[in-house]
Amino acid sequence: MAKLMVAGAGSWGTALAVLMAEAGRETVLWCRDKERALQMATARENARYLGGVAFPEALSVTSVASDLKDAEGLLFVVPAQAARGWLERFREATSGADLPVALCCKGLERGSMAPMHKVLSETWPEAKGSVLSGPSFAADVARGLPTAVTLASEDEAQRSFWLERLSTPTFRPYASDDPLGAELGGAVKNVLAIACGIAVGKGFGESAKAALIARGFAELQRFGLAMGAKPETLAGLSGLGDLVLTCNSPQSRNFSLGMAIGEGADPATYLESQKSVAEGAATAGPLTEQARALGCEMPISEGVAAVIDGRQGVDEAIGGLMNRPLRSEA
Ligand SMILES: NC(=O)c1ccc[n+]([C@@H]2O[C@H](COP(=O)([O-])OP(=O)(O)OC[C@H]3O[C@@H](n4cnc5c(N)ncnc54)[C@H](O)[C@@H]3O)[C@@H](O)[C@H]2O)c1
Numbered sequence: 001m002a003k004l005m006v007a008g009a010g011s012w013g014t015a016l017a018v019l020m021a022e023a024g025r026e027t028v029l030w031c032r033d034k035e036r037a038l039q040m041a042t043a044r045e046n047a048r049y050l051g052g053v054a055f056p057e058a059l060s061v062t063s064v065a066s067d068l069k070d071a072e073g074l075l076f077v078v079p080a081q082a083a084r085g086w087l088e089r090f091r092e093a094t095s096g097a098d099l100p101v102a103l104c105c106k107g108l109e110r111g112s113m114a115p116m117h118k119v120l121s122e123t124w125p126e127a128k129g130s131v132l133s134g135p136s137f138a139a140d141v142a143r144g145l146p147t148a149v150t151l152a153s154e155d156e157a158q159r160s161f162w163l164e165r166l167s168t169p170t171f172r173p174y175a176s177d178d179p180l181g182a183e184l185g186g187a188v189k190n191v192l193a194i195a196c197g198i199a200v201g202k203g204f205g206e207s208a209k210a211a212l213i214a215r216g217f218a219e220l221q222r223f224g225l226a227m228g229a230k231p232e233t234l235a236g237l238s239g240l241g242d243l244v245l246t247c248n249s250p251q252s253r254n255f256s257l258g259m260a261i262g263e264g265a266d267p268a269t270y271l272e273s274q275k276s277v278a279e280g281a282a283t284a285g286p287l288t289e290q291a292r293a294l295g296c297e298m299p300i301s302e303g304v305a306a307v308i309d310g311r312q313g314v315d316e317a318i319g320g321l322m323n324r325p326l327r328s329e330a
């Protein structure tokens, strides 16, 4: 098998690169910063984002985008708001090759409101896009803990390509033909995890969190179906599965952001202080904008967007949710 490139040396890109290399696949981890790439290559670990996880022999590091020319596939793990520019760079570096690209980032683009596979088709139309999503904390995957995810593509050949390469004794991808549904689940759950974190930070208890997960899932389904996703995808690993994981653990950066806000932190100040990305913060705006355009009610996500953008305080947003007109649960 030829080598794979993993683009994006944050915690998830590094965990995926380690997973692939551990399984004996020749893997190159691309980092945008030359200095950091050199540090990782020397230290044989990514101390900044995934400290304590040793790089297997089959893992090399580069900061040169054109090294992608020698790879048979790309796992793209750059944060959603930076995806467009880097996808353009990789297309240029490969002269528009028809390469398999698995999108691993979870977010909607601000401005265009586009999911990542749309951004890929606009920036690199020749690429063969797939989506890798589902409940998976980088630290768990890097430690070899059992994980199951969704690998989605409309193209059977692409599903086979990635299933064959991604599956390891501890990492189990399930195939789906619904990349849109797989992507939307991952993007929306990040926003809902912020709401759950806020509830926990406010000390509201487990009942409130369960209510937010269930009503949040109703929002996720409503939005996904309005966008054209399949119901079974939304109820699967990349939808409900990832929602449950992310809404229940301070290991989640989105949940932790919510907790900090619930405890009184200013969202913008907290976000500036973090080296890691909490995608839900940037996705809340485009998500609710798109939902409004579709006539789709998403009150929890609307509340999160208003708090993140500073249009509402936490108590005002919570009051708004609790005082909505009584309605049927459906
Ligand atoms: N960490 C996880 O457990 C996990 C799991 C599944 C999916 N994801 C998704 O993977 C994506 C990447 O997240 P992560 O957790 O690896 O990141 P991270 O928070 O661990 O690190 C952020 C990374 O983004 C890079 N970055 C920041 N701004 C950038 C820019 N303008 N251009 C290019 N790179 C930039 C940083 O250098 C760093 O490598 C996100 O969409 C996230 O939702 C993460």
Ligand SMILES: O=P(O)(O)OC[C@H](O)CO
Residues within 6 Å of the ligand: 106, 134, 135, 136, 137, 138, 190, 193, 242, 245, 246, 251, 252, 253, 254, 255, 277, 278, 279
């Ligand atoms: O840390 P978070 O909130 O970005 O969540 C990480 C993964 O998406 C969980 O599946």
